[in-house]
Amino acid sequence: MSLHRWLMGMAALLALAACSGTRTPGPVHFFAEGMPERLSDWNVLYVDDGRLRLNAQVQPYDLDTALFTDYAHKLRTVWMPAGTSARYQPDEALDFPVGTIISKTFYYPRGEGDTVLRSDDAGPEADGGLTLGKVRLVETRLLVRREAGWIALPYVWNAEQDEARLMRTGELVPLTLAGTDGKHEQVEYMVPDENQCAGCHGTDLKSRQIFPIGPKARHLNHDFAYADGPANQLDHWQRIGYLGEVPQGELPRNAAWNDAQAPLEARARSYLDINCGHCHSQKGAARTSGMWLDANTHDPLRLGRCKLPIAAGQGTGNRAWDIMPGAPDDSILTYRIESTDPGVMMPELGRSIVHEEGVELIRQWIAAMSAQECGA
Template sequence: MKTFSMEMEAGNPASRRRLETRLLQFEQLAGSEEVGDQVWRGYTYLWNDDQTDAILLEEPGKDRELTIKDANAVGGVRKQTWHFPSRSECTLCHTMPAKYVLGVNTLQMNHSHDYGNGVVANQIDVFEKLGLFKEPLPKKSAELPHLVNYRDATQPIEARARSYLQANCAHCHMKWGGGNAEFQLLATMAIEELGIVNAKPGQGAFGLTDPRILVPGDPDRTMLLHRLTKLGLGRMPHVGSNVVDEQATAMLKEWVRQLK
Protein backbone atom coordinates (compact mmCIF):
# COMPACT_ATOMS: atom_id res chain seq x y z
CA MET A 1 0.00 0.00 0.00
CA LYS A 2 1.31 3.45 -0.89
CA THR A 3 -0.12 6.94 -0.57
CA PHE A 4 0.76 9.63 -3.12
CA SER A 5 0.77 13.28 -2.10
CA MET A 6 1.54 16.56 -3.85
CA GLU A 7 2.73 19.95 -2.62
CA MET A 8 0.15 22.52 -3.67
CA GLU A 9 2.91 25.10 -3.30
CA ALA A 10 6.23 23.93 -4.71
CA GLY A 11 8.86 23.70 -1.99
CA ASN A 12 6.39 24.04 0.89
CA PRO A 13 5.92 20.69 2.68
CA ALA A 14 3.07 22.14 4.75
CA SER A 15 0.99 22.48 1.57
CA ARG A 16 1.18 18.75 0.80
CA ARG A 17 -2.16 17.05 0.18
CA ARG A 18 -2.95 13.37 -0.21
CA LEU A 19 -4.21 12.54 -3.70
CA GLU A 20 -4.54 8.77 -3.78
CA THR A 21 -3.70 5.55 -2.00
CA ARG A 22 -2.89 2.48 -4.07
CA LEU A 23 -3.34 -1.03 -2.74
CA LEU A 24 -2.14 -4.36 -4.09
CA GLN A 25 -4.15 -7.40 -2.98
CA PHE A 26 -2.46 -10.81 -3.00
CA GLU A 27 -4.25 -14.09 -3.68
CA GLN A 28 -2.48 -17.44 -3.38
CA LEU A 29 -3.29 -19.96 -6.10
CA ALA A 30 -2.53 -23.63 -6.55
CA GLY A 31 0.64 -24.55 -8.41
CA SER A 32 4.19 -23.29 -8.25
CA GLU A 33 5.97 -19.99 -8.74
CA GLU A 34 7.27 -21.16 -12.11
CA VAL A 35 3.78 -21.52 -13.59
CA GLY A 36 2.02 -18.74 -11.70
CA ASP A 37 0.82 -19.59 -8.21
CA GLN A 38 -0.40 -16.14 -7.30
CA VAL A 39 -2.33 -13.14 -8.55
CA TRP A 40 -2.11 -9.51 -7.46
CA ARG A 41 -4.93 -7.02 -7.98
CA GLY A 42 -4.45 -3.27 -7.89
CA TYR A 43 -6.95 -0.80 -6.43
CA THR A 44 -6.90 3.01 -6.34
CA TYR A 45 -8.54 5.13 -3.64
CA LEU A 46 -9.10 8.88 -4.18
CA TRP A 47 -8.79 11.22 -1.20
CA ASN A 48 -11.57 13.74 -0.68
CA ASP A 49 -11.03 17.50 -0.43
CA ASP A 50 -11.31 17.41 3.38
CA GLN A 51 -8.51 14.80 3.53
CA THR A 52 -10.67 12.68 5.84
CA ASP A 53 -11.35 9.65 3.66
CA ALA A 54 -10.40 7.94 0.41
CA ILE A 55 -13.00 6.39 -1.89
CA LEU A 56 -12.43 3.39 -4.17
CA LEU A 57 -12.10 4.40 -7.82
CA GLU A 58 -14.67 2.40 -9.75
CA GLU A 59 -14.37 3.86 -13.25
CA PRO A 60 -11.52 2.93 -15.64
CA GLY A 61 -9.01 5.53 -14.54
CA LYS A 62 -9.45 9.25 -14.03
CA ASP A 63 -7.58 12.51 -14.58
CA ARG A 64 -7.61 15.53 -12.30
CA GLU A 65 -6.08 18.92 -13.08
CA LEU A 66 -4.12 20.39 -10.19
CA THR A 67 -3.23 24.05 -9.70
CA ILE A 68 0.24 24.37 -8.19
CA LYS A 69 1.79 27.56 -6.86
CA ASP A 70 5.30 27.63 -8.30
CA ALA A 71 7.63 30.63 -8.17
CA ASN A 72 9.48 29.26 -11.21
CA ALA A 73 6.35 29.06 -13.37
CA VAL A 74 5.00 31.84 -15.56
CA GLY A 75 2.67 33.92 -13.42
CA GLY A 76 3.67 31.94 -10.34
CA VAL A 77 1.16 29.17 -11.07
CA ARG A 78 1.28 26.00 -13.15
CA LYS A 79 -1.25 23.34 -14.06
CA GLN A 80 -0.49 19.64 -13.71
CA THR A 81 -2.66 16.69 -14.68
CA TRP A 82 -2.65 13.82 -12.20
CA HIS A 83 -3.76 10.45 -13.52
CA PHE A 84 -5.43 7.93 -11.24
CA PRO A 85 -4.80 4.48 -12.76
CA SER A 86 -7.48 1.94 -13.50
CA ARG A 87 -7.18 -1.61 -12.18
CA SER A 88 -6.03 -2.87 -15.57
CA GLU A 89 -3.35 -0.17 -15.77
CA CYS A 90 -1.83 -1.44 -12.53
CA THR A 91 -1.01 -4.73 -14.23
CA LEU A 92 1.04 -3.01 -16.95
CA CYS A 93 3.96 -2.67 -14.53
CA HIS A 94 3.06 -5.04 -11.69
CA THR A 95 3.79 -8.17 -13.70
CA MET A 96 4.89 -11.71 -12.88
CA PRO A 97 8.45 -11.23 -14.27
CA ALA A 98 8.80 -8.16 -12.03
CA LYS A 99 7.52 -10.19 -9.04
CA TYR A 100 4.42 -7.97 -8.86
CA VAL A 101 5.43 -5.82 -5.87
CA LEU A 102 7.87 -3.27 -7.26
CA GLY A 103 10.56 -1.83 -5.04
CA VAL A 104 10.41 -4.50 -2.34
CA ASN A 105 13.71 -6.11 -3.27
CA THR A 106 17.27 -6.14 -1.99
CA LEU A 107 18.55 -3.50 -4.41
CA GLN A 108 16.02 -0.88 -3.37
CA MET A 109 15.47 -1.80 0.27
CA ASN A 110 19.14 -2.11 1.19
CA HIS A 111 19.69 1.37 2.61
CA SER A 112 19.13 3.28 5.82
CA HIS A 113 15.68 4.57 6.71
CA ASP A 114 14.65 7.15 9.29
CA TYR A 115 12.05 5.43 11.47
CA GLY A 116 11.54 8.50 13.65
CA ASN A 117 12.48 9.27 17.25
CA GLY A 118 16.14 9.32 16.26
CA VAL A 119 16.12 5.74 14.97
CA VAL A 120 17.96 5.34 11.65
CA ALA A 121 18.64 1.78 10.53
CA ASN A 122 19.17 -0.34 7.46
CA GLN A 123 15.82 -1.68 6.26
CA ILE A 124 17.19 -5.14 5.47
CA ASP A 125 18.62 -5.40 8.99
CA VAL A 126 15.29 -4.32 10.47
CA PHE A 127 13.39 -6.88 8.41
CA GLU A 128 15.75 -9.60 9.62
CA LYS A 129 15.30 -8.60 13.26
CA LEU A 130 11.54 -8.69 12.79
CA GLY A 131 11.78 -12.24 11.46
CA LEU A 132 10.32 -11.40 8.05
CA PHE A 133 12.71 -13.64 6.10
CA LYS A 134 12.16 -17.38 5.71
CA GLU A 135 15.92 -17.98 5.61
CA PRO A 136 18.93 -16.20 7.14
CA LEU A 137 20.56 -13.54 4.99
CA PRO A 138 23.40 -14.99 2.89
CA LYS A 139 25.59 -11.98 3.74
CA LYS A 140 25.57 -8.92 5.94
CA SER A 141 23.51 -6.08 4.48
CA ALA A 142 26.67 -4.05 3.86
CA GLU A 143 27.88 -6.80 1.52
CA LEU A 144 24.60 -7.11 -0.40
CA PRO A 145 23.95 -5.14 -3.62
CA HIS A 146 22.15 -1.81 -3.39
CA LEU A 147 21.14 1.18 -5.46
CA VAL A 148 22.35 4.72 -4.86
CA ASN A 149 20.43 7.99 -4.79
CA TYR A 150 20.70 9.39 -8.30
CA ARG A 151 20.64 12.92 -6.83
CA ASP A 152 23.78 12.22 -4.77
CA ALA A 153 26.60 13.85 -6.73
CA THR A 154 29.21 12.20 -4.47
CA GLN A 155 28.36 8.82 -6.00
CA PRO A 156 29.86 7.65 -9.33
CA ILE A 157 27.70 8.77 -12.23
CA GLU A 158 27.59 5.21 -13.58
CA ALA A 159 26.01 4.00 -10.34
CA ARG A 160 23.58 6.94 -10.28
CA ALA A 161 22.45 6.35 -13.87
CA ARG A 162 22.08 2.59 -13.53
CA SER A 163 20.22 3.02 -10.23
CA TYR A 164 17.76 5.46 -11.81
CA LEU A 165 17.08 3.14 -14.76
CA GLN A 166 16.67 0.16 -12.44
CA ALA A 167 14.15 1.91 -10.20
CA ASN A 168 12.13 3.62 -12.93
CA CYS A 169 12.44 1.45 -16.03
CA ALA A 170 13.72 -2.07 -15.37
CA HIS A 171 10.45 -3.51 -14.03
CA CYS A 172 9.20 -3.41 -17.64
CA HIS A 173 12.53 -3.45 -19.46
CA MET A 174 13.55 -6.92 -18.36
CA LYS A 175 13.19 -10.34 -19.93
CA TRP A 176 9.46 -11.00 -20.49
CA GLY A 177 8.72 -7.76 -18.65
CA GLY A 178 5.69 -6.86 -20.71
CA GLY A 179 7.09 -4.22 -23.06
CA ASN A 180 7.75 -4.81 -26.74
CA ALA A 181 11.32 -3.47 -26.71
CA GLU A 182 13.95 -6.17 -26.92
CA PHE A 183 16.39 -4.80 -24.37
CA GLN A 184 16.85 -4.73 -20.61
CA LEU A 185 17.81 -2.04 -18.11
CA LEU A 186 18.61 -4.12 -15.04
CA ALA A 187 21.38 -2.70 -12.87
CA THR A 188 22.60 -6.22 -12.14
CA MET A 189 23.68 -6.75 -15.75
CA ALA A 190 26.75 -5.37 -17.52
CA ILE A 191 25.88 -2.59 -19.94
CA GLU A 192 27.18 -4.71 -22.83
CA GLU A 193 24.56 -7.36 -22.01
CA LEU A 194 21.54 -5.03 -22.03
CA GLY A 195 21.09 -4.90 -25.79
CA ILE A 196 21.05 -1.10 -25.92
CA VAL A 197 24.53 0.00 -27.04
CA ASN A 198 24.32 1.16 -30.67
CA ALA A 199 21.11 -0.86 -31.10
CA LYS A 200 18.46 0.48 -33.48
CA PRO A 201 15.21 1.52 -31.77
CA GLY A 202 12.19 -0.53 -32.70
CA GLN A 203 9.53 2.18 -32.38
CA GLY A 204 10.74 4.75 -34.90
CA ALA A 205 13.16 7.68 -34.91
CA PHE A 206 10.93 10.30 -33.20
CA GLY A 207 12.58 12.99 -35.31
CA LEU A 208 16.15 12.10 -34.35
CA THR A 209 18.87 11.67 -36.96
CA ASP A 210 20.17 8.09 -37.14
CA PRO A 211 19.23 7.29 -33.52
CA ARG A 212 20.26 4.29 -31.46
CA ILE A 213 18.91 3.23 -28.08
CA LEU A 214 22.23 4.25 -26.52
CA VAL A 215 25.11 5.91 -28.36
CA PRO A 216 28.15 6.22 -26.07
CA GLY A 217 29.35 9.82 -26.09
CA ASP A 218 26.37 11.14 -28.09
CA PRO A 219 23.27 12.12 -26.06
CA ASP A 220 21.61 13.73 -29.11
CA ARG A 221 21.32 10.37 -30.91
CA THR A 222 20.44 8.38 -27.78
CA MET A 223 16.78 7.35 -27.95
CA LEU A 224 16.68 6.23 -24.32
CA LEU A 225 17.37 9.80 -23.23
CA HIS A 226 15.02 11.34 -25.79
CA ARG A 227 12.06 9.24 -24.66
CA LEU A 228 12.61 10.35 -21.05
CA THR A 229 12.57 14.03 -22.03
CA LYS A 230 9.53 13.72 -24.30
CA LEU A 231 5.95 14.47 -23.24
CA GLY A 232 2.80 13.02 -24.77
CA LEU A 233 2.80 10.07 -27.15
CA GLY A 234 6.05 8.16 -26.91
CA ARG A 235 7.00 9.35 -23.45
CA MET A 236 8.72 6.96 -21.09
CA PRO A 237 7.61 5.87 -18.60
CA HIS A 238 4.34 5.91 -20.53
CA VAL A 239 2.18 5.26 -17.45
CA GLY A 240 2.07 7.50 -14.39
CA SER A 241 4.48 10.17 -15.63
CA ASN A 242 3.78 13.44 -17.42
CA VAL A 243 6.43 15.72 -15.91
CA VAL A 244 10.07 15.60 -17.02
CA ASP A 245 12.54 15.03 -14.19
CA GLU A 246 15.04 17.70 -15.20
CA GLN A 247 17.64 16.69 -12.61
CA ALA A 248 17.52 13.05 -13.65
CA THR A 249 17.68 13.74 -17.38
CA ALA A 250 20.63 16.11 -16.91
CA MET A 251 22.45 13.40 -14.97
CA LEU A 252 21.67 10.76 -17.59
CA LYS A 253 22.81 13.07 -20.37
CA GLU A 254 26.15 13.52 -18.65
CA TRP A 255 26.40 9.74 -18.15
CA VAL A 256 25.84 9.10 -21.86
CA ARG A 257 28.33 11.83 -22.78
CA GLN A 258 31.14 10.25 -20.77
CA LEU A 259 30.55 6.70 -22.03
CA LYS A 260 33.07 5.33 -24.50
Protein backbone atom coordinates in the same frame (compact mmCIF):
# COMPACT_ATOMS: atom_id res chain seq x y z
CA MET B 1 -18.30 2.80 44.26
CA SER B 2 -21.64 4.46 43.68
CA LEU B 3 -23.17 4.52 40.21
CA HIS B 4 -22.96 8.31 40.26
CA ARG B 5 -19.22 8.31 40.98
CA TRP B 6 -18.63 5.62 38.30
CA LEU B 7 -20.51 7.67 35.71
CA MET B 8 -18.55 10.77 36.65
CA GLY B 9 -15.29 8.88 36.29
CA MET B 10 -16.23 7.55 32.86
CA ALA B 11 -17.25 11.04 31.77
CA ALA B 12 -13.85 12.35 32.83
CA LEU B 13 -12.04 9.61 30.89
CA LEU B 14 -14.09 10.31 27.77
CA ALA B 15 -13.41 14.04 28.09
CA LEU B 16 -9.68 13.37 28.44
CA ALA B 17 -9.73 11.17 25.32
CA ALA B 18 -11.61 13.87 23.41
CA CYS B 19 -9.09 16.50 24.46
CA SER B 20 -6.17 14.35 23.39
CA GLY B 21 -7.62 14.32 19.86
CA THR B 22 -6.46 10.77 19.15
CA ARG B 23 -8.17 7.41 19.01
CA THR B 24 -7.10 3.81 19.05
CA PRO B 25 -8.04 2.23 15.71
CA GLY B 26 -9.22 -1.31 15.24
CA PRO B 27 -6.87 -3.89 13.72
CA VAL B 28 -5.81 -3.95 10.07
CA HIS B 29 -8.46 -5.76 8.02
CA PHE B 30 -7.19 -8.09 5.28
CA PHE B 31 -9.90 -8.88 2.74
CA ALA B 32 -9.27 -12.30 1.23
CA GLU B 33 -11.72 -11.47 -1.57
CA GLY B 34 -13.73 -8.56 -2.91
CA MET B 35 -12.77 -4.94 -3.54
CA PRO B 36 -13.72 -2.65 -0.65
CA GLU B 37 -14.97 0.74 -1.77
CA ARG B 38 -13.22 2.73 0.95
CA LEU B 39 -9.55 2.81 1.86
CA SER B 40 -10.55 3.06 5.51
CA ASP B 41 -12.14 -0.41 5.27
CA TRP B 42 -8.62 -1.88 5.25
CA ASN B 43 -7.61 0.17 8.32
CA VAL B 44 -3.97 0.26 7.26
CA LEU B 45 -3.94 4.07 7.35
CA TYR B 46 -6.44 6.23 9.21
CA VAL B 47 -7.18 9.93 9.58
CA ASP B 48 -7.33 11.27 13.12
CA ASP B 49 -6.66 14.61 14.79
CA GLY B 50 -5.66 16.25 11.50
CA ARG B 51 -3.09 13.60 10.61
CA LEU B 52 -2.78 10.56 8.39
CA ARG B 53 -1.58 7.85 10.76
CA LEU B 54 -0.25 4.30 10.46
CA ASN B 55 -2.00 1.49 12.28
CA ALA B 56 -0.16 -0.84 14.64
CA GLN B 57 2.47 -3.05 12.95
CA VAL B 58 2.20 -1.04 9.73
CA GLN B 59 5.80 -0.25 8.82
CA PRO B 60 6.90 2.76 6.74
CA TYR B 61 9.75 2.28 4.28
CA ASP B 62 11.41 4.03 1.36
CA LEU B 63 13.54 3.24 -1.67
CA ASP B 64 17.04 4.45 -2.54
CA THR B 65 15.65 5.76 -5.84
CA ALA B 66 11.94 6.17 -6.45
CA LEU B 67 9.86 5.99 -9.61
CA PHE B 68 9.17 9.52 -10.84
CA THR B 69 5.48 10.50 -10.70
CA ASP B 70 5.07 14.18 -11.58
CA TYR B 71 7.13 15.21 -8.53
CA ALA B 72 4.70 13.53 -6.11
CA HIS B 73 6.00 12.54 -2.69
CA LYS B 74 5.25 9.01 -1.51
CA LEU B 75 4.48 7.40 1.82
CA ARG B 76 5.13 3.66 1.52
CA THR B 77 4.01 1.09 4.07
CA VAL B 78 3.92 -2.68 4.49
CA TRP B 79 1.85 -4.86 6.80
CA MET B 80 1.96 -8.64 7.22
CA PRO B 81 -0.23 -10.92 9.32
CA ALA B 82 1.15 -11.89 12.73
CA GLY B 83 3.54 -14.82 12.59
CA THR B 84 4.38 -14.40 8.90
CA SER B 85 7.40 -12.92 7.17
CA ALA B 86 8.78 -12.21 3.71
CA ARG B 87 11.42 -14.41 2.11
CA TYR B 88 14.64 -12.82 0.90
CA GLN B 89 15.36 -12.90 -2.84
CA PRO B 90 18.59 -11.44 -4.24
CA ASP B 91 17.17 -9.98 -7.48
CA GLU B 92 13.38 -10.04 -7.50
CA ALA B 93 11.04 -8.36 -5.02
CA LEU B 94 10.93 -9.98 -1.60
CA ASP B 95 8.57 -12.96 -1.56
CA PHE B 96 5.75 -11.71 0.65
CA PRO B 97 3.28 -14.01 2.44
CA VAL B 98 -0.43 -14.25 1.73
CA GLY B 99 -2.16 -11.49 3.67
CA THR B 100 0.48 -8.82 2.96
CA ILE B 101 -0.82 -5.30 2.26
CA ILE B 102 1.58 -2.83 0.65
CA SER B 103 0.42 0.78 0.39
CA LYS B 104 1.80 3.78 -1.45
CA THR B 105 0.23 7.19 -0.78
CA PHE B 106 0.97 9.94 -3.29
CA TYR B 107 0.91 13.47 -1.91
CA TYR B 108 2.34 16.97 -2.35
CA PRO B 109 3.38 19.64 0.17
CA ARG B 110 0.87 22.49 0.08
CA GLY B 111 1.87 25.85 -1.39
CA GLU B 112 0.06 29.17 -1.39
CA GLY B 113 -3.59 29.17 -2.36
CA ASP B 114 -4.51 26.03 -4.27
CA THR B 115 -0.97 25.24 -5.41
CA VAL B 116 1.19 22.30 -4.42
CA LEU B 117 4.95 22.46 -4.22
CA ARG B 118 7.40 20.95 -6.67
CA SER B 119 10.06 19.79 -4.23
CA ASP B 120 12.33 16.91 -3.25
CA ASP B 121 10.68 14.09 -1.32
CA ALA B 122 11.80 14.41 2.31
CA GLY B 123 9.76 11.41 3.42
CA PRO B 124 7.05 11.13 6.08
CA GLU B 125 7.26 12.54 9.59
CA ALA B 126 9.12 10.75 12.39
CA ASP B 127 6.23 8.39 13.22
CA GLY B 128 5.61 7.62 9.55
CA GLY B 129 2.50 9.78 9.34
CA LEU B 130 1.61 13.08 7.68
CA THR B 131 0.10 16.33 8.97
CA LEU B 132 -2.82 17.00 6.64
CA GLY B 133 -2.63 20.78 6.96
CA LYS B 134 0.79 20.62 5.32
CA VAL B 135 0.10 18.20 2.46
CA ARG B 136 -2.43 17.44 -0.28
CA LEU B 137 -3.24 13.73 -0.50
CA VAL B 138 -3.97 12.56 -4.05
CA GLU B 139 -4.18 8.77 -4.11
CA THR B 140 -3.26 5.61 -2.23
CA ARG B 141 -2.50 2.45 -4.16
CA LEU B 142 -2.73 -0.93 -2.48
CA LEU B 143 -1.00 -4.13 -3.52
CA VAL B 144 -2.66 -7.03 -1.74
CA ARG B 145 -1.28 -10.58 -1.66
CA ARG B 146 -4.11 -13.10 -1.84
CA GLU B 147 -4.02 -16.87 -2.29
CA ALA B 148 -4.33 -16.51 -6.07
CA GLY B 149 -1.68 -13.78 -6.28
CA TRP B 150 -1.41 -10.01 -6.06
CA ILE B 151 -4.14 -7.53 -6.88
CA ALA B 152 -3.73 -3.76 -7.34
CA LEU B 153 -6.35 -1.30 -6.08
CA PRO B 154 -6.19 2.50 -6.65
CA TYR B 155 -7.98 4.76 -4.12
CA VAL B 156 -8.47 8.50 -4.74
CA TRP B 157 -8.67 10.95 -1.81
CA ASN B 158 -11.67 13.27 -1.55
CA ALA B 159 -11.53 17.07 -1.24
CA GLU B 160 -12.07 16.86 2.52
CA GLN B 161 -8.99 14.62 2.82
CA ASP B 162 -10.73 12.27 5.20
CA GLU B 163 -11.40 9.29 2.91
CA ALA B 164 -10.19 7.70 -0.31
CA ARG B 165 -12.54 5.83 -2.64
CA LEU B 166 -11.78 2.96 -5.00
CA MET B 167 -11.42 4.28 -8.55
CA ARG B 168 -11.05 1.19 -10.73
CA THR B 169 -11.33 3.23 -13.94
CA GLY B 170 -8.62 5.70 -12.92
CA GLU B 171 -8.89 9.45 -12.57
CA LEU B 172 -7.33 12.72 -13.74
CA VAL B 173 -6.57 15.16 -10.92
CA PRO B 174 -5.73 18.75 -12.00
CA LEU B 175 -2.91 20.30 -9.96
CA THR B 176 -0.87 23.49 -10.08
CA LEU B 177 2.80 22.83 -9.30
CA ALA B 178 4.66 25.79 -7.82
CA GLY B 179 8.45 25.74 -8.17
CA THR B 180 11.03 27.45 -5.99
CA ASP B 181 11.66 29.81 -8.90
CA GLY B 182 8.08 31.11 -8.63
CA LYS B 183 6.95 29.44 -11.86
CA HIS B 184 3.66 27.56 -11.94
CA GLU B 185 2.98 24.48 -14.04
CA GLN B 186 -0.43 22.95 -14.72
CA VAL B 187 -0.46 19.18 -14.31
CA GLU B 188 -3.11 16.58 -15.00
CA TYR B 189 -2.03 13.97 -12.51
CA MET B 190 -3.13 10.54 -13.73
CA VAL B 191 -4.38 7.93 -11.30
CA PRO B 192 -3.97 4.64 -13.21
CA ASP B 193 -6.86 2.30 -13.81
CA GLU B 194 -6.68 -1.38 -12.86
CA ASN B 195 -5.33 -2.46 -16.24
CA GLN B 196 -2.60 0.18 -16.14
CA CYS B 197 -1.63 -0.92 -12.64
CA ALA B 198 -1.34 -4.47 -13.91
CA GLY B 199 0.58 -3.27 -16.97
CA CYS B 200 3.42 -1.87 -14.87
CA HIS B 201 3.38 -4.52 -12.17
CA GLY B 202 3.20 -7.37 -14.70
CA THR B 203 6.96 -7.76 -14.52
CA ASP B 204 6.87 -11.31 -15.92
CA LEU B 205 5.27 -11.24 -19.37
CA LYS B 206 5.05 -15.02 -19.59
CA SER B 207 3.09 -15.60 -16.37
CA ARG B 208 1.12 -12.32 -16.68
CA GLN B 209 0.96 -12.18 -12.89
CA ILE B 210 1.63 -8.92 -11.10
CA PHE B 211 4.30 -8.38 -8.45
CA PRO B 212 5.64 -5.53 -6.33
CA ILE B 213 8.34 -3.44 -8.03
CA GLY B 214 9.92 -1.34 -5.29
CA PRO B 215 10.58 -3.64 -2.30
CA LYS B 216 13.63 -5.42 -3.65
CA ALA B 217 16.70 -5.95 -1.47
CA ARG B 218 18.81 -3.57 -3.55
CA HIS B 219 16.25 -0.75 -3.11
CA LEU B 220 15.74 -1.34 0.63
CA ASN B 221 19.37 -1.84 1.68
CA HIS B 222 19.93 1.55 3.36
CA ASP B 223 19.02 3.41 6.54
CA PHE B 224 15.52 4.70 7.25
CA ALA B 225 14.73 7.37 9.85
CA TYR B 226 12.51 5.37 12.23
CA ALA B 227 10.88 7.02 15.26
CA ASP B 228 13.49 5.44 17.56
CA GLY B 229 16.43 6.30 15.33
CA PRO B 230 17.93 5.39 11.93
CA ALA B 231 18.41 1.74 11.04
CA ASN B 232 19.04 -0.35 7.95
CA GLN B 233 15.65 -1.40 6.61
CA LEU B 234 16.59 -5.02 5.95
CA ASP B 235 17.99 -5.33 9.47
CA HIS B 236 14.91 -3.67 10.93
CA TRP B 237 12.53 -5.94 9.06
CA GLN B 238 14.42 -8.99 10.33
CA ARG B 239 14.35 -7.66 13.89
CA ILE B 240 10.55 -7.18 13.91
CA GLY B 241 9.90 -10.51 12.17
CA TYR B 242 8.93 -9.12 8.77
CA LEU B 243 11.86 -10.71 6.93
CA GLY B 244 13.31 -14.19 7.22
CA GLU B 245 16.92 -15.24 7.01
CA VAL B 246 19.18 -13.00 4.93
CA PRO B 247 22.50 -14.25 3.47
CA GLN B 248 25.69 -13.23 5.20
CA GLY B 249 28.08 -10.85 3.49
CA GLU B 250 27.57 -7.91 1.20
CA LEU B 251 24.03 -7.58 -0.10
CA PRO B 252 22.96 -5.87 -3.35
CA ARG B 253 22.55 -2.13 -2.99
CA ASN B 254 21.58 0.53 -5.51
CA ALA B 255 22.84 4.08 -5.35
CA ALA B 256 20.50 6.98 -4.73
CA TRP B 257 20.03 8.72 -8.08
CA ASN B 258 20.48 12.18 -6.52
CA ASP B 259 23.51 11.35 -4.35
CA ALA B 260 26.20 13.62 -5.79
CA GLN B 261 28.87 11.60 -3.93
CA ALA B 262 27.98 8.36 -5.72
CA PRO B 263 29.52 7.43 -9.12
CA LEU B 264 27.62 8.77 -12.13
CA GLU B 265 27.29 5.29 -13.62
CA ALA B 266 25.74 3.88 -10.44
CA ARG B 267 23.29 6.77 -10.12
CA ALA B 268 22.12 6.55 -13.74
CA ARG B 269 21.75 2.77 -13.62
CA SER B 270 19.72 3.02 -10.40
CA TYR B 271 17.44 5.62 -11.98
CA LEU B 272 16.85 3.47 -15.08
CA ASP B 273 16.40 0.34 -12.97
CA ILE B 274 13.45 1.71 -10.98
CA ASN B 275 11.88 3.81 -13.75
CA CYS B 276 12.35 1.47 -16.70
CA GLY B 277 13.76 -1.89 -15.60
CA HIS B 278 10.45 -3.50 -14.62
CA CYS B 279 9.40 -3.41 -18.31
CA HIS B 280 12.78 -3.28 -20.03
CA SER B 281 14.14 -6.59 -18.75
CA GLN B 282 14.57 -10.15 -19.88
CA LYS B 283 11.10 -11.01 -18.52
CA GLY B 284 9.27 -7.69 -18.81
CA ALA B 285 6.70 -6.36 -21.24
CA ALA B 286 9.36 -4.50 -23.25
CA ARG B 287 11.74 -7.45 -23.51
CA THR B 288 11.22 -7.62 -27.29
CA SER B 289 12.77 -4.16 -27.61
CA GLY B 290 16.12 -5.81 -26.92
CA MET B 291 16.96 -2.94 -24.58
CA TRP B 292 17.11 -4.11 -20.98
CA LEU B 293 17.63 -1.47 -18.32
CA ASP B 294 17.31 -3.44 -15.08
CA ALA B 295 20.17 -3.64 -12.59
CA ASN B 296 21.09 -7.21 -13.57
CA THR B 297 21.86 -6.37 -17.20
CA HIS B 298 25.52 -5.60 -17.92
CA ASP B 299 25.95 -6.24 -21.64
CA PRO B 300 26.54 -2.77 -23.19
CA LEU B 301 24.53 -3.67 -26.30
CA ARG B 302 21.57 -4.86 -24.22
CA LEU B 303 21.79 -1.58 -22.32
CA GLY B 304 21.30 0.22 -25.64
CA ARG B 305 24.84 1.39 -26.39
CA CYS B 306 25.43 1.45 -30.15
CA LYS B 307 22.20 -0.54 -30.56
CA LEU B 308 19.81 -0.12 -33.48
CA PRO B 309 16.16 0.19 -32.40
CA ILE B 310 13.89 -2.75 -33.15
CA ALA B 311 10.81 -0.54 -33.55
CA ALA B 312 10.89 2.22 -36.14
CA GLY B 313 8.62 5.24 -36.49
CA GLN B 314 8.16 8.39 -34.46
CA GLY B 315 9.49 6.72 -31.31
CA THR B 316 13.04 7.00 -32.63
CA GLY B 317 12.98 10.75 -33.26
CA ASN B 318 14.99 9.93 -36.42
CA ARG B 319 17.95 8.97 -34.24
CA ALA B 320 20.05 5.98 -35.22
CA TRP B 321 20.85 4.26 -31.92
CA ASP B 322 19.12 3.74 -28.57
CA ILE B 323 22.22 5.24 -26.94
CA MET B 324 24.86 7.07 -28.94
CA PRO B 325 27.85 7.14 -26.55
CA GLY B 326 29.04 10.69 -25.95
CA ALA B 327 26.00 12.18 -27.71
CA PRO B 328 22.78 12.49 -25.67
CA ASP B 329 21.22 14.67 -28.39
CA ASP B 330 21.59 11.79 -30.84
CA SER B 331 20.25 9.07 -28.52
CA ILE B 332 16.73 7.66 -28.71
CA LEU B 333 16.67 7.16 -24.94
CA THR B 334 16.94 10.87 -24.18
CA TYR B 335 14.45 11.71 -26.93
CA ARG B 336 11.82 9.52 -25.30
CA ILE B 337 12.36 10.52 -21.66
CA GLU B 338 12.28 14.20 -22.68
CA SER B 339 8.97 13.82 -24.53
CA THR B 340 5.42 14.25 -23.24
CA ASP B 341 3.86 12.97 -26.47
CA PRO B 342 1.80 9.87 -25.46
CA GLY B 343 3.02 8.07 -28.58
CA VAL B 344 6.68 8.70 -27.79
CA MET B 345 7.25 9.23 -24.08
CA MET B 346 8.91 6.76 -21.78
CA PRO B 347 7.86 5.62 -19.31
CA GLU B 348 4.47 5.38 -20.99
CA LEU B 349 2.58 5.69 -17.69
CA GLY B 350 3.07 7.49 -14.41
CA ARG B 351 3.98 10.94 -15.61
CA SER B 352 2.52 13.81 -17.61
CA ILE B 353 5.53 16.15 -17.38
CA VAL B 354 9.27 15.79 -17.79
CA HIS B 355 11.49 14.93 -14.85
CA GLU B 356 14.07 17.59 -15.59
CA GLU B 357 16.61 16.48 -12.99
CA GLY B 358 16.34 12.83 -14.04
CA VAL B 359 16.77 13.74 -17.70
CA GLU B 360 19.86 15.77 -16.85
CA LEU B 361 21.36 12.79 -15.01
CA ILE B 362 20.86 10.49 -18.02
CA ARG B 363 22.25 13.13 -20.37
CA GLN B 364 25.38 13.43 -18.23
CA TRP B 365 25.74 9.65 -18.14
CA ILE B 366 25.55 9.34 -21.93
CA ALA B 367 27.83 12.34 -22.48
CA ALA B 368 30.49 10.70 -20.29
CA MET B 369 30.60 7.57 -22.49
CA SER B 370 33.33 7.22 -25.04
CA ALA B 371 32.26 7.55 -28.67
CA GLN B 372 34.93 4.96 -29.46
CA GLU B 373 32.59 2.24 -28.17
CA CYS B 374 30.78 2.31 -31.51
CA GLY B 375 33.92 2.42 -33.59
CA ALA B 376 33.61 6.14 -34.35
